Amino acid sequence: MEKEFTKRPRRKQKRPVRNLILLIVIAVVAIVAGTAYINHRGYSAKNPNDFELIEVKVSKSDNIKDVGKKLEKAGAIRGEKYLTKYAKRYGAKEIKSGTYQFSPVQSVDNVYQELSEGAGNGPVLDPQYTYINVNKTADQTAGTLADNANVSKKALLNAYSDKDLMSKMKSKYPRLFKNAKSDLTLYDFVYPGIYRIKDAKNADGLVEQLMQRSDKEMSSYYDTLEKRGMPVETAILLAENGGKKEFDRRLAFIDKISSYAKELKSQYGILPSISIAQAIHESNWNDSVLSSKYNNFYGVKSDDDTAGKSVVMETQEVENGETVTKKARFATYSSYKESMKAHAKTLVNGNTWNANQFKDVLAADNYKDAAQALYDNAYATDPNYPKAIIRIIENWNLSRYDK
Structure with missing residues (x-):
């Protein structure tokens, strides 16, 4: 006599639970990745094309959060929290008091390094940028400018004092050179600030880029300077001081x-x-x-x-x-x-x-x-x-x- 076998019903797999766990894992990964992206974006430069110099005063009583708020309010960084997080993550350094020059082209890393080094040397920048101020000589800035423009440093220094190029620039930008002293070189008319120079055909072409920037920056001064018989150098010297x-x-x-x-x-x-x-x-x-x-x-x-x-x-x-x-x-x-x-x-x-x-x-x-x-x-x-x-x-x- 054959035995009868009763078929056991198959257990239903608890797939909804598995799916829920999988969804949670995916969500966590997404949140972590999203947070990392947001933080990375927050640590990056606020605007790599905004060369404005922003003066910020840091007092002895300021902590990193205080400084971050000042920088955020001034428009130098995306937000105070990124500077604070950066300091906690990479180790707090001593912040030195002083009057600083910051810029939206700086990353939080640049800003933090500048704060730890102290004011007076200008903004800390990535290699693609060059900072020119009234205290830097032509030789001190020629290296980075020439490298970024892919021209010779020696050729650039020669171009600054080239008489033919000076005549050409005076003809092209007459208001820039009005009432100027005769013993000045073209470097004396370079507007102090941050530059990101792209390839130039030659050293003369690089100097023309610099003069074009100066003429643009000085355009709002020309009428007053000419009315008072003042040289453009006066306004250029004040460019980074108010x-x-x-x-x-x-x-x-x-x-x-x-x-x-x-x-x-x-x-x-x-x-x-x-x-x-x-x-x-x-x-x-x-x-x-x-x-x-x-x-x-x-x-x-x-x-x-x-x-x-x-x-x-x-x-x-x-x-x-x-x-x-x-x-x-x-x-x-x-x-x-x-x-x-x-x-x-x-x-x-x-x-x-x-x-x-x-x-x-x-x-x-x-x-x-x-x-x-x-x-x-x-x-x-x-x-x-x-x-x-x-x-x-x-x-x-x-x-x-x-x-």
């Missing part, structure tokens, strides 16, 4: 005090260019505490300790060829006109022990002789003082107020 905003602020300061400087000339015989240039130099364009708060534009000292008549502050002086910091009592004034008048009277009346102390300053009929006399007559202790005054007068064409 740019157009600082340029306009300085012009406003000159306009503020120039008319009164001309009045003082009729009363006391002081050349207006000297009065203005000294006010600029001594007050750092009215940016010092002594000038902006106490209206003392010339660093005039005082023995009067009456309340409201003077203030004690630190000052730097040159002694035996060395710069030393001292505390001194300085006069305070109710207005800038009072300060300028006191300065004129000092030059005319001398001091208590020598009424003719500044006779050579008064006798000078041009700003160069007057500037040198300020040092010779012991108004200033720095031997470079006359050069500084003359440079200010010529850069801003202050001699026009002497006429």
